[in-house]
Amino acid sequence: MSIQQSLLSRSNQTCELCTSSDSLSVYDVPPAEAHADKCIMVCATCAAQLNGEADIDMNHWRCLNDSMWSTVPAVQVVAWRMLKKLSSEGWAQDLLDMMYLDEEMLKWAEAGLVEHSDEPTLDCNGTILQAGDTVTLVKDLNVKGANFTAKRGTAVRGIGLNSNPEHIEGKINGQRIVIISAFTKKS
Numbered sequence: 001m002s003i004q005q006s007l008l009s010r011s012n013q014t015c016e017l018c019t020s021s022d023s024l025s026v027y028d029v030p031p032a033e034a035h036a037d038k039c040i041m042v043c044a045t046c047a048a049q050l051n052g053e054a055d056i057d058m059n060h061w062r063c064l065n066d067s068m069w070s071t072v073p074a075v076q077v078v079a080w081r082m083l084k085k086l087s088s089e090g091w092a093q094d095l096l097d098m099m100y101l102d103e104e105m106l107k108w109a110e111a112g113l114v115e116h117s118d119e120p121t122l123d124c125n126g127t128i129l130q131a132g133d134t135v136t137l138v139k140d141l142n143v144k145g146a147n148f149t150a151k152r153g154t155a156v157r158g159i160g161l162n163s164n165p166e167h168i169e170g171k172i173n174g175q176r177i178v179i180i181s182a183f184t185k186k187s
Contacts, residue, residue, distance in 0.1 A: 007041040015043035016075045017082075018063035029074045031111050032098050040074045050078070058089055065091075068099050076101060077109045084109075088162075088178050119165040125187045129168060131161045135184035146175055155187060 001009075004026050007016075016023050024042035048054035049061075061082055068079040080101055084094035101109060121129045124138050134157045141150040154171035156179065168181050 003036050003039055007039060011041040013048055016040045017042055017046045017067045027117040029077055038074055040078060055174060061086055065095060068095060073105055077105060089175050090176055093176060121161050121165045121168060121181050123184050123186045124182050129181060129186060133159050134187040136187050137157055137183060138185050139183055143177055148173055155159045
């Protein structure tokens with residue numbers, strides 16, 4: 001039986017992430033060799049976003065609420081990676097907090113993540129920022145999609161860093177948002 005036939009049988013001919021049955025294909029979960037245990041069946045929408053061929057549609061990935069509980073390790077790994085990528089969204093961070101991967105699967109999941117840049121994240125004064133630092137906003141920022149303005153002087157505690165050295169993540173008004181580091185000052 002071919003890998004594709006095995007995956008179609010395992011997935012009941014649906015995407016193992018979002019359950020769509022349109023344009024299914026095999027997705028090799030890197031870094032791994034092509035083997036049915038290291039691949040998943042995905043639809044064209046999921047494949048395009050996983051491969052970076054299309055912009056990430058946050059709402060599409062709400063399907064991970066169900067697929068993260070799959071008994072298939074490869075599905076769990078892909079769900080963990082996408083939730084990690086979307087962790088600036090409150091719902092994704094909540095799901096990630098609930099998810100458990102054993103040590104071996106966590107190593108596999110982390111092996112496929114984009115490494116952090118060697119370039120440091122700097123505030124407006126050129127001070128190097130570290131994960132967990134507290135920063136203060138140096139200008140008013142309109143928060144897209146949240147209908148509020150983060151005011152100058154607002155303290156953001158326990159910031160997080162990501163793969164882009166120009167961005168930090170932090171919580172303002174109870175929402176986790178991405179902030180341009182040049183608009184902050186280390187406190």
